[in-house]
Amino acid sequence: MSSEHAYTSLPDGAVSADVETLARNILDGSTRALARGLTWVESGGARAEALCARLYPNTGRAQIVGLTGAPGSGKSTLARALALIARARGRTIGVLAVDPSSPFTGGAILGDRIRMSDLALDPGVFIRSMATRGALGGLSRAAADAVDLMDAAGLGLVLVETVGVGQDEVDVMRLAHTVVVVSVPGLGDDVQALKAGVLEIADVHVVNKADRDGADRTVAELRAMLTLLPSAEGTWIPPVLPASAARDEGIEAIADALDNHMAYQKTSGELERRRRKIVTARVLRIAQDLVAVTVLAGALGPEGAERASLLERVARRELAPHACARALLARAAGRAAGGS
């Protein structure tokens, strides 16, 4: 009963006036309203949650593409090139950059930034960067909400760019319909091993800077590696595409691969499975963040003395960790139902 209450009590008709106004302006395509909504979403909290809940029924139309790779792999140049092609094909684009090395987030050299601002002058392109470290693992929650806002605002293609390192960034990639992993020639075995978690989630491989020595070998190695993965008849085999984003070579083929992957997913029914996976991963992460807030507030906050004392009892070996986890989980659920 109380859990039923937990979701039926969320704002439906009872959305406050400023949330409703902002939501309508976002739906009308106001970039100013979208920018403001994204600022809300970055901060998180009840206001952001109300806005996202209000807009959620209007999402689900955008094609969401994730772009990840090691720092220095040229992802951002590639993102820009893909954005230009999508514009030429008559689509509107949102770019969400959560990569500290991206020119979108201001980490790049001046030349890159100038080229970016050219793109930014196009009213059919909306660019936004996000801080890479939110409080309590909130990055993937914030990124998912930000993608929803861009989707609700009517942007047809949303490119989400992360650096392929942490679990948070991998979680962000799990929001995408298609994940592009960017490699470059000449990275050693260590890096390949470190990237393993990212390679698993690739739908399209790009070997960027393909004019460099060793590009053919990197392409061949990736293809060889892909043959080792289990795959049933008729399933999608990630293409490995050489490119040089800086020279604008191979970009059309990547844009085509993105379209092909979406077409494959639609005809095979994979898109519905993917959408369910995205929803499940997203809901799980939100629930886990809610638990983290409760457990860590117990350890750190001014309130929650009872929670702190449970942890204290574990530290004194009077209460087992599993028992404490169950007790704190019950408190997190109570707190979440309260809507804090």
Add this chain to the structure above:
Amino acid sequence: MSSEHAYTSLPDGAVSADVETLARNILDGSTRALARGLTWVESGGARAEALCARLYPNTGRAQIVGLTGAPGSGKSTLARALALIARARGRTIGVLAVDPSSPFTGGAILGDRIRMSDLALDPGVFIRSMATRGALGGLSRAAADAVDLMDAAGLGLVLVETVGVGQDEVDVMRLAHTVVVVSVPGLGDDVQALKAGVLEIADVHVVNKADRDGADRTVAELRAMLTLLPSAEGTWIPPVLPASAARDEGIEAIADALDNHMAYQKTSGELERRRRKIVTARVLRIAQDLVAVTVLAGALGPEGAERASLLERVARRELAPHACARALLARAAGRAAGGS
């Protein structure tokens, strides 16, 4: 009330006979019983939880040292060398290897394995490897429970070895009183960036294979990097120690650094803070695993049709993700209180 029930209802006096027998044999120092208990812990479930709860009051005496670094950094050779020194200093040792590239887990060349088995013949050394991928992120839960069992069995020093890659492995390192991060000369900037998450948790840095070109530069770079970290007067500054584990050079200095770090933590009161942090991280991870089981069972399991339908409603844009997360969290708490 129900949450109070969640932990007071856990087995105390009511431990079943086989759990009680195994627990007593572990406390008596039977390595056979310890090996069996670790098998329980690896499988997880109610039996493992009961055993861990029974033994938990007898933990907290071992010194827990985490050892991490990139594949090929020579961590395992270093672990062996440190184990030999600790034996020479009269201590008993447990080694828990959760690194797929470790000779403890069988990934190494024959020569290494033979040297390992020499160590394994010593009754004062207990070696155990664990699979690196458990179900639903259960690796750090299982590793923490395994360390507890070794601790309860009276092993004085527990070395936990992981490869410094995934979030799971970083979580495992958060169990340790002292974390040793092993680097090698000549890794590029990309790898340094990828390792950033691991570098943050280092208490002692080892530059292994210090006979290689570029070792001095790597040591200097790490020291320079450490001066950039904020540190108050009198706090621990991680030493950067060159070593060659294969030639048995520099190992005594590392063993001394481990002792110095523990002594520092005891006199400064840092050890209590660390223990609280370890407990908090561990309890949080268990609670989040419990949530994952509920949410993913909703998506995948034969039961839980109601949970699946909540996720389905999110996929159909009828229910917002945050609202669904709150509802599923309440169910996870109910399920956890039931003690499944």
